[in-house]
Amino acid sequence: xxxxxxxxxxxxxALCIAFNLSEAKGASPTSTLAPNAFVRIDSSGQxxxxxPYVEMGQGTYTSIPMLIAEELEVALASVRVExxxxxxxxxxxxxxxxxxxxxxxxxxxxxxxxxxQAGAVxxxxxxxxxxxxxxxxxxxxxxxxxEVIHTPSGRRLKYGALVEAAAKLPVLKPESVALKxxxxxxxxxxxxxxxxxxxxxxxxxxxxxxxxxxxxxFAALAISPVLGGKPRSVxxxxxxxxxxxxxxxxxxxxxxxxxxxxxxxxxxxxxxKVEWDEGPNASVSSASILALMQAASEQPGAIARKExxxxxxxxxxxxxxxATYEMPFLAHATMEPMxxxxxxxxxxCDIWTGTQAMTLVQMTAAKIAGLPVDKVVVHNHLIGGxxxxxxxxxxxxxxxELARQVDAPVKVIYSREDDIQHDMYRPYWYDRVSAGxxxxxxxxxxxxxxxxxSIMARWAPPFFQNGLDxxxxxxxxxxxxxxxxxxxxxxxxxxxxxRTAFWRGVGPTHNVFVVESFIDxxxxxxxxxxxxxxxxxxxxxxxxKAVLDLAASKSGWGSALPSGTGRGISLQFAFGSYLSxxxxxxxxxxxxxxxxxxxxxxxxxxxxxxxxxxxQMQSGIVLGLSAALREGITLKDGRVQQANFGxxxxxxxxxxxxxxxxxxxxxxxxxxxxxxxxxxxxxxxTNAIFAATGKRVRKLPVGDQLSV
Numbered sequence: 001x002x003x004x005x006x007x008x009x010x011x012x013x014a015l016c017i018a019f020n021l022s023e024a025k026g027a028s029p030t031s032t033l034a035p036n037a038f039v040r041i042d043s044s045g046q047x048x049x050x051x052p053y054v055e056m057g058q059g060t061y062t063s064i065p066m067l068i069a070e071e072l073e074v075a076l077a078s079v080r081v082e083x084x085x086x087x088x089x090x091x092x093x094x095x096x097x098x099x100x101x102x103x104x105x106x107x108x109x110x111x112x113x114x115x116x117q118a119g120a121v122x123x124x125x126x127x128x129x130x131x132x133x134x135x136x137x138x139x140x141x142x143x144x145x146x147e148v149i150h151t152p153s154g155r156r157l158k159y160g161a162l163v164e165a166a167a168k169l170p171v172l173k174p175e176s177v178a179l180k181x182x183x184x185x186x187x188x189x190x191x192x193x194x195x196x197x198x199x200x201x202x203x204x205x206x207x208x209x210x211x212x213x214x215x216x217x218f219a220a221l222a223i224s225p226v227l228g229g230k231p232r233s234v235x236x237x238x239x240x241x242x243x244x245x246x247x248x249x250x251x252x253x254x255x256x257x258x259x260x261x262x263x264x265x266x267x268x269x270x271x272x273k274v275e276w277d278e279g280p281n282a283s284v285s286s287a288s289i290l291a292l293m294q295a296a297s298e299q300p301g302a303i304a305r306k307e308x309x310x311x312x313x314x315x316x317x318x319x320x321x322x323a324t325y326e327m328p329f330l331a332h333a334t335m336e337p338m339x340x341x342x343x344x345x346x347x348x349c350d351i352w353t354g355t356q357a358m359t360l361v362q363m364t365a366a367k368i369a370g371l372p373v374d375k376v377v378v379h380n381h382l383i384g385g386x387x388x389x390x391x392x393x394x395x396x397x398x399x400x401e402l403a404r405q406v407d408a409p410v411k412v413i414y415s416r417e418d419d420i421q422h423d424m425y426r427p428y429w430y431d432r433v434s435a436g437x438x439x440x441x442x443x444x445x446x447x448x449x450x451x452x453x454s455i456m457a458r459w460a461p462p463f464f465q466n467g468l469d470x471x472x473x474x475x476x477x478x479x480x481x482x483x484x485x486x487x488x489x490x491x492x493x494x495x496x497x498x499r500t501a502f503w504r505g506v507g508p509t510h511n512v513f514v515v516e517s518f519i520d521x522x523x524x525x526x527x528x529x530x531x532x533x534x535x536x537x538x539x540x541x542x543x544x545k546a547v548l549d550l551a552a553s554k555s556g557w558g559s560a561l562p563s564g565t566g567r568g569i570s571l572q573f574a575f576g577s578y579l580s581x582x583x584x585x586x587x588x589x590x591x592x593x594x595x596x597x598x599x600x601x602x603x604x605x606x607x608x609x610x611x612x613x614x615x616q617m618q619s620g621i622v623l624g625l626s627a628a629l630r631e632g633i634t635l636k637d638g639r640v641q642q643a644n645f646g647x648x649x650x651x652x653x654x655x656x657x658x659x660x661x662x663x664x665x666x667x668x669x670x671x672x673x674x675x676x677x678x679x680x681x682x683x684x685x686t687n688a689i690f691a692a693t694g695k696r697v698r699k700l701p702v703g704d705q706l707s708v
Contacts, residue, residue, distance in 0.1 A: 038118070039119060041159055041163050043160050043163055043164070044160050045146055045158050045159045045160030046078075046080060047072065047078055047079050048080045048082055049064065049065045049079055049080070049082070050083070051065070051081055051084060052084040052090075052093070053093075053102045053107040053111065055083075055382055055383065056354070057383070057386075058107075058616060059194060059612035060107050061195055062192055062193075062196070063108055063192075063609045064107065065079045065081060065195060066188060066192055066609060067108075067116050067119065067188065068115050068116070068118055069187055071119030071123060071179065072122050072143075073123055073144050073145065073146070074145070074146045074159075076195070077195075081195060083380050084358075085358070085378070086100065086358035086359045086362040086376075086380075087359065088100050088359045093110055094114075095110045099359065099460070100357065100358055101359075101360070101391060102356045102386070103356055103357075103391050104575065104672070104675075105505070105671075105672025105673060108673075109576055109672055112606075112669055112670050116179050116180075117177065120174075120177040120179055120180075121174055123143045124172060124177050125166045125169050125171075126148055127142070127143055127148050129166035130150070130157050131150075133157070134150055146158060146159050147159060148162065182606070188606065188608050189608070191610050191611040192609045192611065192612075206381050206382065207382050208336070208354035208381045208383070209339045213352070214409075215409060216408065216410065216411055217246065217258050217409070217410045217411070218261055218264075218410070218411050219249075219256045219258045219259070219406075219410050219411065219413075220259075220265035220412075221414070221418060222254055222256075222272050222274055223254040223398075223421075223422050224253045224254060224276055225276065225421070226276070226278040226279060226497065227281055227499065228279035228281045229253065229276050229278040229282075230252060230253050230277050231250055231253075231255055231274055231275070231277070234248070234272065235273035235274075236248040236272065238272070238273065239257055239272045240268075242268045242271055243264065244260040244265075245257055245264055245265070245267075249406065251402060252401065254398060255272060256412070258402070258406055258410060262413060282637060282638040283638060284496050284637075284638045285635050285637070286634040289428060289497075289498070290326075290428075293430040293451050293493055293495070294430060296451050297491055301449060301492070302466060303488075303489050304477040304488040304490055305478070305486055305487070306487055307485060307486040307487075308484050308485035308486065310445050310485045310486065312485075313485035314447070314485070317435075317444060318437060319437040319441070319525060319526075320434070320435070321435050321437065321522060321525055322432070323433055323518060323698060324431065324432050324698065325429070325431045325433070325513065325514045325517060325518075325699070326428075326430055326431075326698065326699040326700070327428065327510045327700050329426060329498065329632065329633035329634075330425055330426035330633060331419075331425055331631070331642070332385070332387045332388065332389035332419075333419070333420060333631075333645070333648060335385045336354070336383065336384025336385055337416060337419045338390075338395040338413075339411065339413045339414065340353040340395055340412050341411040342365070342396075342399045342403035342409065342412075343403065343409035344406075348371065348376070348377070349365055349371055349400070350376075350379065350409075351376065351379065351399075353378070354381045354386075355380060355390050355393070355396070356386050356388070357390070357391050358380055360393050361378050361393050361396050364393040364396055364397050364400070365393075368401055369400055369404060387503060387504040388426075388501055388502030388506070389423065389503075391502050392424050392501050394424065416643075416645070420633075420642055420644065421639075421640040421643055424499045424500060425500055425501065426506065426509070427453035427455070427506070428452060429452040430451045431448065431450050431451065431510070432447075432451075434446070434447045435447075435518065437522065437525065441522070441525065441527070442526070442537075444483070444484055446485065446486045446487070447488070447489075448487075448514065449491065450476055450488075450491065450510075451490075451493050452472065452492075453472075453494050454472055454494075456470065459501075459502075467490065469507075471502075472490060472506065473488065473507060474507030474574065475507055475508045475573070475679070476488050476507070476511040476514070476515065478573070480537075480571060480573050481519065481538065497635065498635065504674070504675050504678045505574070508675065508679035509624075509682070512570065512680060512683060513682045513683045513700070516684075517683050517696075517697075517698065520568070520690065529558075530687065531557055531569055534548055534571055541573075543573075543578045543603050544571060544573060546603065546664060547571070547579060547580040548569070548580045550662055551601035551662075552569065552580075554582075554599045554601065555567060555582035555584070555597075564586055564587055564588070564589070565587075565596070566585055566587075566690070566691025566693070567582055567583065567585075568585065568683070568685060568687025568689070568691055569582050569684060569687060570687065571680075572676070572680045574679055574680075575671055575672030575673070575676055576605070576669075576672050577602065577671030577673055577676050578664075578671075579603075579604075581598060581600050581601075581680045582598070582599045583597075584598070584657075584688065585685060585688035585689055585691075587689060587693050587706060589708065590708065591705075591708060593629060593685075594655070595625060595655075595657040596658065597658045597659075598621055598658070598681065599659075599660045600617050600621075600659065600660065600661045600662065600677065600680075601664065602673070603664035603671075604663070604666075604671040604672070605666050605668035605670045605671045606668065606669065607663050608670060610663060612673075613661070614661040616673045616674055616676075617661045617676075617677040619677070620677020620679075620681065621678075623678045624677065624678040624679070624681035625655070625657070625685065626651035628682045628685050628700055629685075629701055630649045630650075631648060631649070631701055632701050633648075682700070686702070689702070693706060
C-alpha cells in the first residue's frame with residue numbers, strides 16, 4: 001500500500017495541523033511545508049500538542065500549550081502534551097540554527113508566533129468545516145470553548161464532530177491566518193496551573209532515572225580521575241566476586257561494572273583495582289590554569305565592539321580606574337544525576353534518557369553504535385535539572401559504548417561523585433576592565449577584555465566566527481549604558497585538563513557580574529548613588545530605566561538600614577528581557593553573609609504565564625546565590641577536588657531570602673526568563689556586600705573573603 005503521510009492523517013479521523021518555524025520567521029517559502037510542531041484533535045475532541053522543547057522544571061509543558069490553546073479557543077486543562085521525537089528537520093529550534101535543542105532561554109521566544117499560528121490555523125479550519133456543514137458564511141461563526149457556534153442561530157458543533165470534515169480541507173498557510181490581538185487574550189497573561197504538576201506530586205511522572213525495561217541490567221563506572229586518562233590495567237577478580245555482578249566492560253576512559261542492580265554495580269566498582277594512565281593532564285592545577293589565563297589576558301583579543309577612540313579618551317580622562325574580576329569553574333550538580341538506559345542491537349538502538357538536545361544524543365549514539373541515524377530511537381523523559389548539563393552527550397556516549405558489549409538493555413547511573421568530578425563545567429573567567437571618567441565622574445571611555453573558554457566553538461562551530469563566540473560576549477559587547485568610547489575584546493583560552501559547557505546562561509552569568517560590579521565601582525569613585533549613576537547612563541534605553549526605577553522603588557532604595565546591612569542593585573538586558581534586582585544583605589562580624597530580601601523588576605515583554613515567570617526568578621536566585629557564596633570547582637594533580645555536597649555546598653533552605661517579583665505590563669514579544677535571574681542576581685549580591693562592609697568582591701565565590 002502506498003499512501004502519503006498527509007493522506008494517512010486526512011483519513012484517520014484526526015485533524016493534524018503542521019507548521020514550519022523557518023517560514024514563520026519569514027524565510028523563503030518552499031513548495032512543501034515541513035512540519036515542525038503539531039496540533040492534533042481526535043474525534044472525541046481531545047487536543048494533543050506535540051512540544052519540541054523539553055520540560056526540565058521551567059514550565060515548558062504548560063506555557064507552550066497555552067499559546068496554542070489561546071488561539072484554538074480551548075481550555076488549557078483539555079490539552080494533552082506529547083514530546084516531539086528527535087528530528088532537526090521537523091523540530092529544529094529556529095533560534096539555534098535549526099538544531100533541536102532547549103536552551104538559551106528561547107523556548108517561548110521561538111514558539112511565540114509559530115505555536116499561536118498552529119492554533120489559529122486549526123481554529124480557522126474547524127470554523128470553515130462547520131460553516132460548510134451549515135451552509136452559512138464562515139464570518140457568521142465563531143469558535144469558543146472547544147466548539148463552533150453559528151452566532152445568528154445559536155447552532156453549535158463540538159470540535160470532535162468537525163475534525164473529519166476539517167481534515168479534508170486544504171491546510172492553510174500559517175501567515176494567512178490572523179492572530180488574536182493582545183486585547184482579546186483570555187489565557188495568555190493569566191496564572192495557569194502546571195499541566196505536569198499532578199504527575200510530579202503523585203510520583204507517576206517518569207524521569208530518565210526511573211526507566212525500567214524488561215531484562216534490564218544496571219551499570220556503574222570507574223572513570224579516569226584525570227581528563228584524558230585511560231585504564232592501563234584492570235584487576236577484575238574482586239569485582240567479579242561481588243554477588244550480582246555479571247560483567248566487567250573496559251571503555252576508552254573508564255571501566256564499567258554490569259550487575260543485576262545498582263547497588264551490586266557500585267560495590268563492584270569499589271572492588272575494582274584499576275591502574276590509570278593519567279595522560280598529559282596529570283599535573284594540571286587551578287593555579288597553573290589561572291597563570292595561563294592571566295598571561296593570555298595580556299594580549300589583545302578579537303574585537304567584539306569598537307566605538308570611538310578608547311585610548312585617547314582614556315588617556316585624557318580626569319580619572320582613570322581599572323579592575324580585574326575572576327569567576328570559577330562551576331559544576332551543574334543537577335538534582336537528578338546523569339543517567340542513560342541503552343539497548344544496542346544489530347539492527348537498531350533505543351535510548352531512554354532526559355536530554356536538552358535529542359538529535360545530538362541520536363547522532364552521538366549512531367556514530368558509536370555504528371548504525372544509521374534513523375536506526376537510533378531516543379525516548380526523551382522529564383529532566384530533573386538541566387541548566388545546560390543535558391545539552392551534552394558525554395554520558396550517553398559512555399552508556400552506548402558500554403551497552404554495545406552487553407546483550408541486554410543496560411542503565412548507567414552516575415553517582416553524585418561521578419556527576420561532580422566528571423561534569424562539563426561553566427568556564428573560568430578572567431576579565432580586565434578599564435574606564436576613564438570626566439570631571440563630573442561620568443564614564444567617557446570603557447574597555448572590557450574577556451579571557452576564557454569558547455563553548456560555541458566546540459558545541460556549534462558555525463556560530464564561532466572571526467574569533468568571537470556570541471554567547472561568550474553576550475552582555476559585554478552590548479551593555480545597557482551609553483558610553484561614547486568603548487572597546488570590548490575577547491581572548492579565547494581553553495584550559496588544559498578540563499571541559500567547559502553551558503551553565504544556565506554562560507555569557508551573561510559572568511559579563512553581567514563584571515559590568516554591574518564595575519559600574520558600581522565607578523559610581524563609588526564618582527561619589528554618586530549607584531541608582532542615580534546608572535539612570536544617567538540610560539537616556540536612550542527607556543525599558544531598562546523603567547525596571548531600574550521600579551526595582552529601586554519597590555525595595556525602598558535609600559531608606560535607612562541597620563549597621564552591617566546594605567542594598568546592592570544590578571541591571572541587565574539579556575535573553576531579550578530587561579531585569580533589575582536589589583539585594584538586601586546582612587554581613588555578620590565574622591563575615592557571614594545572609595541575604596534578607598531580593599526585589600526583582602522584570603520586563604520580559606508579554607508574560608505568558610506569570611506564575612512560571614515568578615518561579616523562574618526564584619529558582620534563578622537560588623542557583624545564583626548558591627554559586628556566588630560557596631560554589632567553585634578546583635583542581636590539583638589533574639583531579640577535581642570537590643566530590644559531593646559536603647565540599648560543593650549548595651544553598652540550604654534556611655538561607656533562602658524573601659523574593660518579590662514585579663512584572664512590567666507589556667505587549668512586546670516575549671523575552672527569555674529561564675536564565676535571567678541567575679545572571680542578574682550575583683552583582684546585586686556583591687554590590688550589597690560592599691554597601692554593608694565597604695569591601696569589594698571581585699573574585700567568586702565569596703567564601704571566606706569577608707572573614708576577620
